[in-house]
Amino acid sequence: MPQTETVLRQALKERVRPVLFINKVDRLINELKLDGQQMMARFEKIIKEVNKLIRRYTPEEFKDKWMVRVEDGTVAFGSAYHNWAISVPFMKKTGISFKDVFEHLEKGESKELAKKAPLHRIVLDMVIQHLPNPREAQAYRIPKIWKGDINTPLGQAMIKCDPKGPVGMMITKIVMDPHAGEVAVGRLFSGTLRRGQELYIVGMGNRKYRIQQLSMMVGPDRIPVDELDAGNIPAIIGLKDAIA
Known part of the structure; x- marks a missing residue:
């Protein structure tokens, strides 16, 4: 699990709470021909290894709370490729069982299972159910991931995820729109963005950049809005010198 360990270590270093999705379950049944008992043993081994990493890299105050457990729904199983998944809470709610999963996969009914x-x-x-909202998470994440002075107005606004505070945003990627050009996407930690508002970009001196178009990211889609407050993931057209 080298890649899993690398990604999980970085997430925990930045105080991102994990949940676990065990992928490619269909291959355990269709290709490896594991029975129910063998598959459960495989799951238990994966969960144990992941929890060992969580215990190793998680800050002391979060160790117990952040462990992943099948019974509370912080672990799910499925196939991302075939677009289906199950978890204990979902099985209790719907009555779907592992036996049903086996039967669907043995019959080649992945599409039915996905429905x-x-x-x-x-x-x-x-x-x-399990991951914190931005206001809760930023209270303990900002002092760890932000290198500025947390006692400044901006630092305090980001800790509180304050929509009335100064604008503090991290650009995480630049995507190209065939019609509008560069779109800067990131996480808004504090303040409120409005269409037409002028912003500064760190490293670009006193130059101001006007928000020409403001959108909210909903999955892969950009939904145009007039304003967006802290805790959201904005997509901005107009920040042409932004770097992810």
């Missing part, structure tokens, strides 16, 4: 147990529903349920 009954769609991947997005299970993953979003994990996010909603």
Whole structure:
């Protein structure tokens, strides 16, 4: 699990709480021909290894709370390629069992399984039930990930995820729009963005950049809006010198 360890270590270093999705479960059944007992043993081994990494790299105050467990829904299983997933809370809610999963996969009914147990529903349920909202997370993440003075107005606004504070945003990627050109996408930690507003870009001196178009990211889609406050993921047209 070298790649898993690298990604998880970086996330925990930045105080990002994890949940676990065990992928390619269909291959355990269709290709490796594991029975239910063998598959459960494989799952237990993966979960144990992941929790060992969490215990190793998580700050002391979060160690117990951030462990992933099948029974509480912080672990899910499925196939991202075939767009299905299950978790214990979902199985209790719907009555779907591992036996049903086996039967569907043995019959080659991945599409039917995806209709009954769609991947997005299970993953979003994990996010909603177990991961902190921006206001809660920033209170303990900002002092760790931001190198500035947390006692300044900007530092305090980011810790509180304050929509009334100074604008503090991290650009994480630049995407190209065939019609509008460069679109700067990132996380808004504090303040409120408005269409037509002027912003500074760190490293570009006193030059101001006007927000020509402001959108909210919803999955892969950009939804145009007039304003967006802290905690959201804005997409901005007009910050042509921004660097991710």
